[in-house]
Amino acid sequence: MSGKFQAPRGTHDVLPSDANWWHLVRVMEEVTALYGWGRIQTPAFEDTGLFERTAGAASDVVNKEMYTFEDRSHRSLTLRPEGTAPIARAYLQHGMHRLPQPVKAYTIAPMYRYGAPGRGRHREHYQLSVEAIGSADPAIDAEIIQLYTELLRRLGVTKWELHLNSIGDENCRPQYVERLNEWLDAHADVLDEDARHKRATSPLQVFDVKNPVVRAALEDAPKIGESLCDACRDHFEQVQKLLDALGVPYVLDPTLVRGLDYYSRTTFEFIGPDENANSTICGGGRYDGLVEAIGGPPTPGIGFGAGLERLLLALENENIVFEQPQLDVFFVLEDTTQRERVLVELAKLRRAGVSADADYAGRSFKGQMTQAARSGAKTIVIIRVDGAAIRRDGRDEQVVALDDVVATLTP
Secondary structure (H helix, E strand, O other): OOOOOOOOOOOOOOOOOOHHHHHHHHHHHHHHHHOOOEEOOOOOEEEHHHHHHHHOOOOHHHHHHOOEEEOOOOOEEEEOOOOHHHHHHHHHHOOHHHOOOOEEEEEEEEEEOOOOOEOOEOOEEEEEEEEEEOOOOHHHHHHHHHHHHHHHHHHOOOOOEEEEEEOOOOOOHHHHHHHHHHHHHHOHHHOOHHHHHHHHHOHHHHHHOOOHHHHHHHHHOOOHHHHOOHHHHHHHHHHHHHHHHHOOOOEEOOOOOOOOOOOEEEEEEEEOOOOOOOOEEEEEEEOOOHHHHOOOOOOOEEEEEEEHHHHHHHHHHOOOOOOOOOOOEEEEEOOHHHHHHHHHHHHHHHHOOOOEEEOOOOOOHHHHHHHHHHHOOOEEEEEEOOEEEEEEOOOOOEEEOHHHHHHHHOO
């Protein structure tokens, strides 16, 4: 086979030099830890039924986007299109209901959805999924939303708007769906094929259509907020009150339903400045019936998914650039007979928590000095016949014996 291999269409490589990407990951890990979340990793593929049962046949994920295949044992498997259902499955499978509730788990992992690739849209895309399972407290709704605002604050992203809604629960939604269906029957001419398909399997999903003409027509349809039961209304009011107390601004969006069937009560999206499919940089909500839908007991939960690629676009939009972490020490050999000794000293520094490197390409002294400059190392150690010359941030050299290099460079 001739020609060069390239990453498949709709995928992308993340290189060591992609400083913004790796900074995102570090900040995500820091913020989730501060809020008490622990990391979880689920398999890249699951039983297809997990997503069919939880996402809903009307969702674009199940209807159009899943990567589903049959393995050699004739089992239907699907590459993970979203992070919530697998984490809920793990919660149930491993008896995590016996742990203190809620269980706070997050993952940073690739998700797979078949669609037209484009700017900010990838068939393999990376997502931060943050889930809190086991609590119906509106305070956890507010906390998980505020967690993402803190992530944005630490990254310096300011151009966003939080859209917020409540879509009720199994007590009040049936009455609303009846009203909605009556309206849809009377306005069937405004629905396109996609909206009709969504309505046939999950009427609330008509609000998730992409056609701007249909979306505009649906502005006149009855809204779920007008039909909330007392419990759902009180829950939503508490979420808003807590967000106000936390200083998180939001816009009430009565047509926000999200694209998956498992959502209930609180739904939210963080909208960025892009006026296209990339505008949503984070979306989530409450899913109080999800664990029960996959065979567990009634278990409340809430979470969100935030695409890393979309967040990178938000950084780019605001001209935010992060630098790679600097190397602490780079060794340059003027006396090449000391190479073995230098490798030993390198190992000692690394054990002491000092990042250190040296030349492994047989470069000349001049070439090594160039490489040291490119590495961005804060300190350059030049190994000579009569000892080591230490240069810190361009200051005058400090000459020490080779045996004293590690002691000189460590606290």
